[in-house]
Amino acid sequence: MTLIAEILIGFVAIEHIYILWLEMFAWTTRGRKTFKSLAPELFEPTRSLAANQGLYNGFLSAGLMWSLLIQDAAWSVNVACFFLGCVIVAGVFGALTAQRSIFFVQALPAIIALLAVLLV
Numbered sequence: 001m002t003l004i005a006e007i008l009i010g011f012v013a014i015e016h017i018y019i020l021w022l023e024m025f026a027w028t029t030r031g032r033k034t035f036k037s038l039a040p041e042l043f044e045p046t047r048s049l050a051a052n053q054g055l056y057n058g059f060l061s062a063g064l065m066w067s068l069l070i071q072d073a074a075w076s077v078n079v080a081c082f083f084l085g086c087v088i089v090a091g092v093f094g095a096l097t098a099q100r101s102i103f104f105v106q107a108l109p110a111i112i113a114l115l116a117v118l119l120v
Helices: 003-025 030-034 047-069 073-097 101-118
Strands: none
Touching: 003 030, 003 047, 003 073, 003 101, 047 073, 073 101
């Protein structure tokens, strides 16, 4: 992969580490400021649901970081494409079902990274 593709994958991975932190550890504090469309009284009862979501975002990040460590070029590209595809699907679904801005925050960076990987 090119350096640009690797940097973009790294950016998406770091973004998902942030989402992990937000949903697992800061849901009732920073989460309220981030997800303004949710009623404030929903944050405490949905704390464990958000933490579960955060864990899945951590898995996405781990997969993307793993793709950067794989020495075999073909495997590296395949793993990156798989996990970027997962991020894109999650971002599109989130935009359709939860908040439109999720597309721009989550799916669009992954789409750009995927294009960079595929254009190598």
